[in-house]
Amino acid sequence: MSQVSETIHFDERGLITAVVQDADSHQVLMVGWMNAESLRLTQERGEAVFWSRSREELWHKGATSGNVMQVVEIRVDCDADTLLVRVKPAGPACHTGATSCFFRRIEELTAEV
C-alpha cells in the first residue's frame, strides 16, 4: 500500500495533467496538460509550457499575452501521473482576465449540472 511510482506516467495520448498553483497565494490557477516535450521545455526555460489539446501544439503560456508563469517547483504525485506546478504568474491565468480559471462555484452554472 505504500508503493509509489518512480517514473512519470504519460497517458495513452502521451499527456499528463498539470495542476498549476500560485506559489505565493496558494490559489489553484488552472489545469493544463503537458507532453514530454512541454515538460522538458518547462524545466529548461523555467516557465510553464503546456500542450494545447485543442490546437494540438506546444503552448508557452503568456508568449502572446505576456502573462508567463515562472516555475518555482514541479511536484509529482504518488502515482506519478499528475504534476503540481507551483508558479509565480506575471498576470491572470484565465483567458477571461480572472486571476484563476476557477472563478465560479458549481452552483453558479446556469445550465443543469
Next chain:
Amino acid sequence: MSQVSETIHFDERGLITAVVQDADSHQVLMVGWMNAESLRLTQERGEAVFWSRSREELWHKGATSGNVMQVVEIRVDCDADTLLVRVKPAGPACHTGATSCFFRRIEELTAEV
C-alpha cells in the same frame, strides 16, 4: 475570448478531473476523477466521492480508512471541464500516509524523467 462554459463537460469516458485542495491550508492534496454519479453523491453527502478508474467503481474517499473529506465548496473552471473541490480532510489524503499525494519534487524521482 471571454466565453465560458455553463455546462459541466465530462470527457469521452464520462469523467471529469477533480483537483482536491485543503480549504484551510490551501495545500493541493490529490487529483481524482468524478463521473456524474460521484459528483451528485459528493454534493448530496457533502463528502468527496470519486470514480476509481483502476477499480471501475464509486470510491467514497475515507469510507474504509476514516479519512473522509468534508466538502466546503466545489469550483469549476472556465471551460467547465475541471473541478476544484475544496475540503476539510479528516486525515492524510495519500495512501502512503502523506498529507498530500504531491510529497515529492520531480527531481526526487529516481527514474529518468
